[in-house]
Amino acid sequence: xxxxxxGKAIAEEVMVEVKSLSARLISDxxxxxxxxxxxxxxxxxxxxxVASKGxxxxxxxxxxxxxxxxxxxxQQALLAIIDxxxxxxxxxxxxxxxxxxxxxDEGKVIQAINPDKDVDGFHYINVGKLTSGELGTAFxxxxxxxxxxxxxxxxxxxxxxxxxxxxGRSNIVGKPVASLLLAANCxxxxxxxxxxxxxxxxxxxxxxxxxxxxxxxxxxxxIKPGATxxxxxxxxxxxxxxxxxxxxxxGDVDYDEAVERAAHITPVxxxxxxxxxxxxxANTLSAAYRSAGLEAPKL
Ligand code: NDP
Numbered sequence: 001x002x003x004x005x006x007g008k009a010i011a012e013e014v015m016v017e018v019k020s021l022s023a024r025l026i027s028d029x030x031x032x033x034x035x036x037x038x039x040x041x042x043x044x045x046x047x048x049x050v051a052s053k054g055x056x057x058x059x060x061x062x063x064x065x066x067x068x069x070x071x072x073x074x075q076q077a078l079l080a081i082i083d084x085x086x087x088x089x090x091x092x093x094x095x096x097x098x099x100x101x102x103x104x105d106e107g108k109v110i111q112a113i114n115p116d117k118d119v120d121g122f123h124y125i126n127v128g129k130l131t132s133g134e135l136g137t138a139f140x141x142x143x144x145x146x147x148x149x150x151x152x153x154x155x156x157x158x159x160x161x162x163x164x165x166x167x168g169r170s171n172i173v174g175k176p177v178a179s180l181l182l183a184a185n186c187x188x189x190x191x192x193x194x195x196x197x198x199x200x201x202x203x204x205x206x207x208x209x210x211x212x213x214x215x216x217x218x219x220x221x222x223i224k225p226g227a228t229x230x231x232x233x234x235x236x237x238x239x240x241x242x243x244x245x246x247x248x249x250x251g252d253v254d255y256d257e258a259v260e261r262a263a264h265i266t267p268v269x270x271x272x273x274x275x276x277x278x279x280x281x282a283n284t285l286s287a288a289y290r291s292a293g294l295e296a297p298k299l
Contacts, residue, residue: 003259005150005230005266011274014149014299015059018281021297022061025288033288034063034090035119035280038081039097040104041071046097053095053277060281063090075104079112086114092291093119093284115139116290119283121176130179136295139283144177146275147209147230148184149299154264155207155228160185163204167191167218167252168211173232177209198222210252220257229253229265232272 026032035057039050050066057064067081078096085094094117100106110118115125121139129138151159164186168174174190182188191201202208202222208229210218215235223229233252242248251268258265266272286296 003262003264005154005228005264005271007146007150007266007271008274010150010153011146011278013153014275014278014282015056017297017299018278018285019060022285022288025285025292025294026061029292029294031288031292032063032090033060033092033284034065034088035093035095035284036065036067036085036088036091037095037097038067038069038078038085040069040073040078040100050097053280056277056281057284060285062281062284065091071101073101073104075108078104078109082109082112086112086117089291091117092287093117093280095120095280117287119280119287121145121283122171127171127176130176133183135183137290139286140180141172141176142276142279142283143173143211143232143272144180145282146279147177147232147272148180149279150230150266150272150275151207151228152184159207162186162206163189164207164209165189165191165202165205166209166211167195167198167202168209168213168232170211173211174209177211177232181207181209208253212252214252215250216252216254218253218258220254220260223258223261225261226263227261229258229262230272231255231266231268234268234273 037050037053054064054066085091094113110122115123118126118139121141126139164181166174166178169190169192178188178190199222203224205227208227211232215237231251231253235250236247239246239248249269289296
């Protein structure tokens with residue numbers, strides 16, 4: 001049995017579905033899904049993410065818009081752009097690339113986005129819908145939604161009764177992934193930096209989701225034999241074996257150890273990462289379907 005969950009391949013499957021559903025929406029209704037990405041500043045990593053979001057959007061046949069603002073853009077100017085995008089009928093999804101410069105109140109900016117266009121799923125309305133189980137109309141943050149697709153395409157749609165442990169409780173990953181697992185009828189434990197005996201807690205997991213940001217925190221003997229592991233962590237560590245000053249990416253789980261016990265495990269890179277952009281496209285597609293008065297397609 002293939003143990004490695006191929007996030008790249010599954011993300012491509014999602015992209016194929018999104019492209020075909022986008023083409024169907026355009027031919028049936030004339031509505032072209034529109035995604036606007038707003039970025040402030042010159043951070044090279046953020047520039048790369050934003051460029052690939054635009055490229056993926058165009059591949060899906062979407063109308064794609066990018067607003068690149070200088071580092072010294074003030075909050076009022078940013079809010080004015082969001083207001084324009086909220087009122088632009090050609091735009092169905094708005095994404096503000098985080099983090100924002102420190103002179104801008106990130107919370108205020110996120111809450112200014114029309115919840116019906118909040119494809120990142122960070123607006124309180126969408127957070128509330130997710131925790132209330134209103135999944136039919138919520139926007140779910142992309143990384144947690146992508147993690148669930150990896151689980152369901154590996155284990156099947158019915159995760160009922162499985163013990164799920166989520167390590168990490170951030171608003172971006174840990175909490176929403178825990179809400180999704182609960183909605184999928186798992187028995188969910190959320191662990192964090194104050195959790196006692198984390199190794200023992202992890203050993204109870206049929207499904208273990210690691211979203212911590214600590215390289216190889218989770219060891220092989222913390223894994224229940226036969227567990228499924230979703231490693232969200234992305235950590236850059238020195239890799240002197242590749243040459244002086246070189247680095248490589250690793251997850252929060254010690255992959256080489258964990259693979260000895262897990263039934264299924266996502267690699268880093270190539271696991272959860274590719275799903276995040278695919279789910280951004282899926283969320284934009286859902287926003288466009290809903291704007292046309294149609295139910296969002298289920299992936
Ligand atoms: P945060 O830093 O916001 O949250 C980290 C969480 O881990 C916190 O809840 C913290 O606990 C917990 N934690 C920290 N140290 C420990 C420890 N020693 N034991 C147990 N729990 C601990 O991170 P994010 O959720 O934003 O991101 C997590 C990881 O996922 C990062 O590596 C990030 O790069 C990656 N990521 C990957 C994405 C992708 O697309 N693949 C997208 C988003 C994130 P406490 O709350 O008590 O402080």
